[in-house]
Amino acid sequence: MIKFKPQYETFAILLLFWFLFTLDFSLWNSIVGTIISVIITRFSFGIVYDDSDFIVRIPNVFILIRYSFRLIYEIYRASFLQIIRILKKDNDSVIVKVELDITDPFLITIIANSITLTPGTITVDAVDNILYVLYIKDDGKDGEKLKKDIKNRFEKYFIKKG
Structure with a gap:
């Protein structure tokens, strides 16, 4: 299984939830969702993940x-x-x-x-x-x-x- 860096996984999860919550796949919504996901991913460093792995462990x-x-x-x-x-x-x-x-x-x-x-x-x-x-x-x-x-x-x- 391919293991991506935590920041890419965080970004992908955030963008996925953006599309699930908005249910809008237009170009404008995709751009806004991408920008917001990048910003949140950057601010999550040290809180949700660090250089090596995720800090927060979600239960089963x-x-x-x-x-x-x-x-x-x-x-x-x-x-x-x-x-x-x-x-x-x-x-x-x-x-x-x-x-x-x-x-x-x-x-x-x-x-x-x-x-x-x-x-x-x-x-x-x-x-x-x-x-x-x-x-x-x-x-x-x-x-x-x-x-x-x-x-x-x-x-x-x-x-x-x-």
Whole structure:
């Protein structure tokens, strides 16, 4: 298999997504897409790739698909629980410090954004592998229970087994 330099792969992926999102293959759109893809590729040096290889490691596509289904389930589940809390006027909130076992900034960002997407929780800050999460307390749910839930529902997908 031919291995291209990371900057060429980044450019090709960006241009492909440009055409997929615009669905316009005219000459003018192709020129604009090429220019924007070149600019983004140049600014991505040191963030997405370096001289030798990609810096950001994207998880296996099957893990991402499973994670996406879990995230959608959690969003709907939390939505209904949040409706019940609103109707009961049970809206006490607290900030909890959650220390993740993973250290990859990309994966931590995915988990932090997933927490924020879930109703009743917001990731307030992230420092290294520590997330500060604001959540609306459940009747029997304390901070320790929330930490375990985050690890069991979100982080477990990205922990390597074995």
